[in-house]
Structures are given as structure tokens and as C-alpha cells.
Amino acid sequence: MALLQISEPGQTTAPHQHRLAAGIDLGTTNSLVASVRSGVANTLPDSEGRHLLPSVVRYLEDGGHQVGADAKALATRDPLNTIISAKRLMGRGLQDVKTLGSRLPYEFVSGESAMPLIHTVAGDRSPVQVSADILKELRQRAENTLGGELSGVVITVPAYFDDAQRQATKDAGKLAGLNVLRLLNEPTAAAVAYGLDRGRDGVIAVYDLGGGTFDISILRLNQGVFEVMATAGDSALGGDDMDRLIALWMMEQAGVSDDVNHSLQRCLLHEACAAKETLSAREDADISLVLEDGTQWQGRLTRAKMEALIEPLVKKTLAPCRRALRDAGVKGADVQEIVMVGGSTRVPKVRAMVGGFFGRDPLVDIDPDKVVAIGAAVQADVLAGNKPEDEMLLLDVIPLSLGIETMGGLTEKIIPRNTTIPVARAQEFTTFKDGQTAMALHVVQGERELVDDCRSLARFELRDIPAMTAGAARIRVSYQVDADGLLSVTAEEQTSGVQAHIEVKPSYGLTDGEIETMLRNSLDHAGEDMAARQLREQQVEADRVLEALQAALREDGDKFLNAEERNAIEGAADKLVRLRGGDDKRAIKKAIEKLEAVSTVYVDRRMNANIQKAMAGHTVDEFK
Amino acid sequence: MSSILTQDHFELFSLPQRYVLERAELDERYRNMQRSVHPDRYASASDQERRISMQQTAKINEAYEVLKDPLKRGRYLLHLRGYDIDDQQTTHQDPAFLMKQMELRETLAGIREQADPLQALDRLAQDILNQYQALESELAQALDSGEEIELAVTPVLRMQFFKRLQEEVQELEADLEDELY
Numbered sequence: 001m002a003l004l005q006i007s008e009p010g011q012t013t014a015p016h017q018h019r020l021a022a023g024i025d026l027g028t029t030n031s032l033v034a035s036v037r038s039g040v041a042n043t044l045p046d047s048e049g050r051h052l053l054p055s056v057v058r059y060l061e062d063g064g065h066q067v068g069a070d071a072k073a074l075a076t077r078d079p080l081n082t083i084i085s086a087k088r089l090m091g092r093g094l095q096d097v098k099t100l101g102s103r104l105p106y107e108f109v110s111g112e113s114a115m116p117l118i119h120t121v122a123g124d125r126s127p128v129q130v131s132a133d134i135l136k137e138l139r140q141r142a143e144n145t146l147g148g149e150l151s152g153v154v155i156t157v158p159a160y161f162d163d164a165q166r167q168a169t170k171d172a173g174k175l176a177g178l179n180v181l182r183l184l185n186e187p188t189a190a191a192v193a194y195g196l197d198r199g200r201d202g203v204i205a206v207y208d209l210g211g212g213t214f215d216i217s218i219l220r221l222n223q224g225v226f227e228v229m230a231t232a233g234d235s236a237l238g239g240d241d242m243d244r245l246i247a248l249w250m251m252e253q254a255g256v257s258d259d260v261n262h263s264l265q266r267c268l269l270h271e272a273c274a275a276k277e278t279l280s281a282r283e284d285a286d287i288s289l290v291l292e293d294g295t296q297w298q299g300r301l302t303r304a305k306m307e308a309l310i311e312p313l314v315k316k317t318l319a320p321c322r323r324a325l326r327d328a329g330v331k332g333a334d335v336q337e338i339v340m341v342g343g344s345t346r347v348p349k350v351r352a353m354v355g356g357f358f359g360r361d362p363l364v365d366i367d368p369d370k371v372v373a374i375g376a377a378v379q380a381d382v383l384a385g386n387k388p389e390d391e392m393l394l395l396d397v398i399p400l401s402l403g404i405e406t407m408g409g410l411t412e413k414i415i416p417r418n419t420t421i422p423v424a425r426a427q428e429f430t431t432f433k434d435g436q437t438a439m440a441l442h443v444v445q446g447e448r449e450l451v452d453d454c455r456s457l458a459r460f461e462l463r464d465i466p467a468m469t470a471g472a473a474r475i476r477v478s479y480q481v482d483a484d485g486l487l488s489v490t491a492e493e494q495t496s497g498v499q500a501h502i503e504v505k506p507s508y509g510l511t512d513g514e515i516e517t518m519l520r521n522s523l524d525h526a527g528e529d530m531a532a533r534q535l536r537e538q539q540v541e542a543d544r545v546l547e548a549l550q551a552a553l554r555e556d557g558d559k560f561l562n563a564e565e566r567n568a569i570e571g572a573a574d575k576l577v578r579l580r581g582g583d584d585k586r587a588i589k590k591a592i593e594k595l596e597a598v599s600t601v602y603v604d605r606r607m608n609a610n611i612q613k614a615m616a617g618h619t620v621d622e623f624k
Numbered sequence: 625m626s627s628i629l630t631q632d633h634f635e636l637f638s639l640p641q642r643y644v645l646e647r648a649e650l651d652e653r654y655r656n657m658q659r660s661v662h663p664d665r666y667a668s669a670s671d672q673e674r675r676i677s678m679q680q681t682a683k684i685n686e687a688y689e690v691l692k693d694p695l696k697r698g699r700y701l702l703h704l705r706g707y708d709i710d711d712q713q714t715t716h717q718d719p720a721f722l723m724k725q726m727e728l729r730e731t732l733a734g735i736r737e738q739a740d741p742l743q744a745l746d747r748l749a750q751d752i753l754n755q756y757q758a759l760e761s762e763l764a765q766a767l768d769s770g771e772e773i774e775l776a777v778t779p780v781l782r783m784q785f786f787k788r789l790q791e792e793v794q795e796l797e798a799d800l801e802d803e804l805y
Contacts, residue, residue, distance in 0.1 A: 151668070152667065152668065222651075223655050225658075383664055383667035393659055420689070422681050424686070482663065483663040483664060549670075599672070600676075603672060607661060607680060610661060613660065615656070615657070
């Protein structure tokens with residue numbers, strides 16, 4: 001592949017240079033990385049040909065770690081240091097983690113923020129760090145395969161993930177040294193993999209039955225806009241439960257009692273899973289087991305018998321389907337495509353029952369384990385700028401309402417769920433005491449009336465409000481949710497124009513300081529020089545800004561700028577060019593900021609012109 | 625050329641300041657604007673361009689949200705003409721409408737006692753929808769034909785009532801279906 005990137009001499013900075021991009025499915029059980037090569041999106045295997053990377057990290061006494069199959073193999077022998085299902089802990093507080101309870105055998109300790117840390121022999125690790133270690137492994141795999149540094153990635157998240165969980169995922173990407181172009185909803189990614197974004201408008205259902213979780217999402221495609229209309233599911237239902245049912249049947253047949261030892265239990269589950277997989281392609285499966293007393297048991301499971309065993313389980317997934325349809329306000333017959341995701345949807349009975357429920361055959365052509373990563377890769381390729389003519393645009397909605405706490409522990413909704421993002425809303429507050437200079441805001445996410453029933457996102461403290469008589473100050477608080485569904489808040493006192501200082505205390509996330517410390521630590525460990533890295537980052541940013549500006553100036557600088565404005569911009573650009581060659585990272589950063597400040601007017605005018613162009617041909621009179 | 629951040633929602637979409645609009649046309653213009661400014665179009669651009677793109681997209685989303693919704697659009701037009709109505713404001717004391725409100729609420733409260741509650745609820749929902757649409761026409765008439773602006777206030781307030789009732793119908797429907805399956 002690297003061959004394709006060799007360019008003609010002197011054309012290395014050509015605008016359409018191919019940028020390496022990847023899509024990452026960061027899953028609860030397994031993770032994958034995919035990329036578009038020669039126009040085709042495929043998942044990338046490791047050196048041994050394995051595509052799926054078990055989402056398992058084992059921490060070692062010497063401070064190092066293992067990721068994937070090697071770590072998973074030792075999970076039962078070294079349970080306290082082997083972290084599985086870190087995704088379930090992302091963006092969660094210690095309290096939530098306790099309610100997840102007995103299924104997680106780790107020793108939790110509380111850290112500086114409310115995020116729980118897991119105590120391991122290599123030190124305390126947050127779920128974000130564990131996820132970052134998985135992402136680093138995938139990054140390495142992608143860079144080795146593609147032969148260069150990744151310019152950006154798209155990471156998928158469940159559609160129901162709240163702000164804290166999305167933020168945690170993005171932080172993990174940052175920590176892994178990735179440029180996260182976008183967080184994409186998993187069901188949307190699956191639909192993109194099938195090219196449904198190019199298909200006709202309508203309702204799409206994405207049925208995702210993994211090893212341990214079940215999710216159903218109802219999407220609406222409306223002129224290239226994907227809207228997640230509703231999601232439902234069961235966080236403790238999956239293919240593992242099928243294996244358990246089959247294993248129980250085997251025990252009954254073999255006359256084995258309930259309290260078998262650990263190794264026979266594992267053996268039973270392993271055989272059950274193998275039989276299930278065999279029965280996806282054949283009518284019967286032979287099973288043999290060595291029992292505790294050393295005797296051997298032989299049995300045969302027919303497909304019909306297995307289907308009878310798992311039927312109640314598949315039925316259990318249909319209740320959330322019904323709920324999701326109702327929340328979306330559509331009927332089963334309105335659904336025009338059903339996308340199957342997750343390894344457990346290979347079971348023919350699952351396909352048949354889901355098809356029966358919706359009244360049409362589900363889409364199964366793409367490997368259900370890989371479909372999400374493939375969709376993410378398609379989107380990453382577009383976002384990295386490799387397809388400038390591509391019209392694809394995925395618009396997402398905010399999955400849960402954002403609100404603030406008001407008197408009496410009630411929530412006031414500011415941005416209702418299913419609002420298309422990015423979105424900005426503002427609210428005005430006043431002071432209730434003479435000379436008051438600070439106030440506190442508590443932002444929550446959820447649909448319930450009581451603050452306690454919603455998820456706490458962050459507490460904001462506004463300081464430096466000019467002292468005035470009670471009720472005189474007018475403080476405008478602006479909430480902004482970006483295209484990834486992440487919230488930021490700013491505040492300004494209107495009468496004086498004073499920008500109130502906001503201190504953010506993420507309820508479950510990491511503070512910027514914590515991320516920086518972790519980044520520093522992980523780099524120290526890797527032996528990379530922090531200062532050199534920061535300098536390089538500033539230089540890359542400077543190049544990006546300069547390149548974009550120069551291209552723009554060539555195109556329409558004369559059209560939008562008078563001589564004086566153009567001189568100011570070019571002066572600032574020259575200064576940045578000079579500093580960029582040096583090694584003073586702060587000076588480069590300042591010069592970038594200066595250049596951005598003087599060119600704001602220009603960027604604004606260009607973007608407005610873009611919109612006008614989009615409107616070209618339409619006039620106000622047209623519809624009179 | 626004024627910045628889109630200071631334009632009103634109709635200007636932004638190059639639409640006349642009227643209540644009646646062609647939904648398909650609105651949708652197409654929305655899509656075209658999104659294609660030129662959405663942050664995904666600037667994923668590899670400078671921080672500054674990304675920031676401006678986000679602000680403008682948020683503004684376009686907000687305008688679209690208002691223009692596509694018959695009630696919000698009506699309230700917004702009233703706002704542009706100097707009349708602000710808030711969410712909680714209720715209809716004036718009109719005995720006939722008050723009577724109708726009470727009847728509808730009684731029907732809703734009695735749904736569970738019906739032989740086929742879901743079917744009865746469907747009928748009620750359809751009834752509400754019909755009345756809502758009739759109010760839309762009334763509002764269009766009041767706002768677009770140069771009549772006294774006050775005439776537009778009543779239909780808006782009544783639409784707010786029906787909207788709230790619609791939400792309650794949906795909640796009850798969810799409860800009933802949950803009990804059934």
C-alpha cells in the first residue's frame with residue numbers, strides 16, 4: 001500500500017495527498033480497526049491474521065502490559081490485574097461501578113476526580129487508560145499495516161452513550177496519541193457500511209446482539225441525514241447466555257450436577273459455543289466431554305433442539321425492539337432495512353425471528369463482527385479529506401436531554417434529546433444578593449424530573465462576576481454541544497461584558513490536568529521526550545494553519561480583503577513562518593493565535609459566501 | 625453581506641417572512657447549507673475554522689428546528705413582530721374552548737375504562753391532530769394576510785394546549801403497550 005503514496009518530486013504537499021485514516025470499533029468484548037484501501041474498506045488483521053482484538057489488558061509487575069488474546073488467556077489466572085470490559089466503566093463514577101457489582105472482580109480506589117481507578121500491580125489505572133492501551137495496540141497495527149502515521153481516526157460509541165461516556169472515549173483516543181476526527185454512533189456506522197446513507201429515505205433498524213449486550217436502534221435517513229430516533233436494549237443479554245443454556249442442557253444430558261469444578265465449567269461453555277457455531281452451518285453437532293470422574297460423555301445436539309433452547313432468549317430481545325419502535329413513533333412495517341450487528345446474529349434462529357418480527361429479511365452480507373469498524377473507516381476516509389467530492393454527511397442528534405439543576409432538586413431542560421447537533425443554547429441568570437460575585441451551576445443529562453434520577457455531568461462555578469446590586473447583573477450562560485455530542489459552557493455578564501471565569505468539575509470525567517499528567521507519564525514510559533513532542537505538535541499546527549490560509553488567499557484573497565486587511569494577515573503569517581523554524585513552542589503558539597485573530601474576519605466572510613453559494617439560484621421572491 | 629450569525633431565521637434560509645412555507649424546499653436548503661458548513665467538512669482544518677463552522681452549523685440547526693415546526697414557527701413570527709409567548713402561558717378565558725379542554729381531558733382520563741383502550745386512544749389522537757391542523761390554517765390566515773396581529777395569538781396558545789395533550793396521549797400509549805406485552 002505504501003507504494004501508492006509515493007508522489008512525483010515536488011508534489012509532496014499536493015492538496016489531494018492521500019491521508020492515512022482508520023475507523024475503530026472500541027467494543028466491550030472485542031475491538032477492531034479498519035481502513036479504506038484502494039477504495040475498499042476492510043478490517044486490518046494482526047501479524048497472525050486475527051482481526052478481532054479482545055478488549056482485555058493485563059498489567060504486569062514491571063510496569064508493562066499485554067493487550068488482546070495473550071491477556072485474555074491469562075484472565076482467569078490473574079484476575080485482579082487483567083481488565084476486561086473496561087468499556088462498561090467509561091465515564092462512570094465509583095457509585096455506578098459498585099452497582100455493576102460482583103461481575104467485576106477488581107480492587108477499586110478513588111482518585112483525584114470522581115473516576116474510579118483500578119488497582120493493579122503496575123499501579124492504579126483508570127478505565128480511560130485501559131481503553132487507551134487497547135487503542136494504542138490498534139493504532140500500532142494500523143500504522144504497521146498502512147505504512148505510516150495515522151492522520152486521524154473515527155471511534156464508534158453506542159448511541160445511548162451520554163456526554164461523560166463520550167468524553168471518556170475521546171480522552172482515551174487523545175491518550176493513545178490519536179487525532180479523533182469524530183465519535184460516531186455504532187448503529188450509524190453499521191448503516192454506513194451497507195451504504196444505506198446513499199439509499200432511499202426511510203426507517204432503518206440496527207439489531208446488535210453481541211457477546212454480553214443487546215442494543216436495538218431505530219434510525220431515520222432523511223436526505224443524507226441519519227437521525228437516531230430511539231434506542232433500547234439489555235446490557236446483560238447476549239451470545240454468552242446462549243452458550244450457558246446449551247451448557248445446562250449438556251449437563252442435564254450427561255447427568256452432571258450443578259456444582260461442577262471451574263475447569264469443567266469452562267470446558268462446558270467452550271463446547272457449547274463450538275456446538276452453537278457448528279449449528280449455524282449444519283443440522284447437528286457432535287459433542288464430547290471428559291467428566292470430573294474421568295469418563296467420557298458423547299452427545300449430539302440438533303439444530304432444532306438448540307433453537308428450542310435459545311428461543312426464549314431471542315424472544316427477550318423483541319421486547320426492547322417493540323419499545324424502540326414505539327419511542328420512535330413508527331410501526332414494524334415502516335422499517336425498510338434491518339442491519340445485523342454482533343457475532344450472535346450469525347445464529348440462523350436469531351435472523352429468522354428478527355426477520356419475522358419486522359416482516360422482512362435482515363441484511364447479513366457484511367461480517368456482523370466487522371460491520372461497525374468498516375462503517376467507521378468509510379467515514380474516517382471522508383473526514384480525512386480523501387474524498388473531496390464526496391457528498392456524504394452524517395448528522396447526529398443528542399441522545400439524552402441536557403438540563404440544569406433548579407430549586408428543589410428539579411431539572412430544567414436546556415437542550416431536549418434528539419436535537420440535531422452541533423447545537424447552542426443560552427440562558428440568562430441574575431444574582432440574588434448584593435455584591436454577589438460567584439454562582440454555581442450543575443449540569444445533568446437525562447429525561448427524568450428529579451436531578452437525582454439524572455446523570456450528573458459537571459458542576460460549573462462562575463467567578464469574577466462584577467459586584468452589583470441584587471438582580472442587576474445579567475449573566476448569559478451559553479451551552480454548546482459539538483458534532484461529537486460533547487458539551488462546553490461559557491458565561492458572560494451582559495451589562496459589563498465581563499467574561500465570567502468558569503471552573504469545570506467533570507462529575508465522572510478527567511480534568512485537563514489529569515489527562516496531561518497521564519499523557520506525560522505514558523510518554524515517559526515510552527521514552528519519548530515530552531518537550532520535543534509538544535514542539536512538533538505546534539509546528540504541525542502552524543503548517544496546517546499556514547497551508548489552509550495560503551490556499552484560501554490564492555483562491556479569493558483579493559475578493560474578500562482590502563489591501564490593509566491583507567497586509568495585516570500576511571504580516572502575521574510571515575512572522576509565524578519565521579518562528580516555525582525555531583524551537584520556541586510558546587512563541588509558535590502565540591503566533592498562531594495572533595494569525596487566527598487577524599484572519600477571523602476573512603474566515604467568517606468566506607464561510608458566509610459558502611452558504612450564499614449553497615443558496616445560489618434561490619431568491620426571496622421565489623415563493624411569494 | 626451580513627454575517628449569518630446576526631440574520632433572522634427566514635433571512636438565513638432566504639425565505640420570505642411568512643408562516644406558510646414549502647417543507648420540501650426548506651429541507652433542501654437546510655441540507656445544502658449543512659453540506660457547506662458542517663464541522664465534518666472542516667475535520668482537518670484549523671481550530672479557528674472548526675470553531676466558526678460549529679457556531680454557524682449550530683445557528684442553522686436552531687433556525688431549522690424553529691422553521692420546520694408549525695407551533696415554533698408561529699411563535700417565532702409573533703416574536704419578530706413584537707409578541708412574545710412563553711411555554712407556560714395559557715389560553716384566555718374563552719368559555720367554549722375551556723369546555724372543550726375539559727371534555728378532552730375527561731376522555732383521556734377515561735381511556736383505561738374503554739373496552740379497547742388502545743383503539744380509543746388512537747381515535748383521540750386523531751381527533752387532536754385534526755384540531756391542531758385546523759389551528760395551523762387559522763394561524764396561517766392570521767399571520768400571512770395582514771390581519772390584526774392579535775388574531776394570531778389565540779391559535780398559538782390553543783396549539784400549545786393540544787401539543788401538551790398530544791404528549792400525554794403518547795405517554796399513556798407507552799404505558800398501555802408496556803402492560804400489554
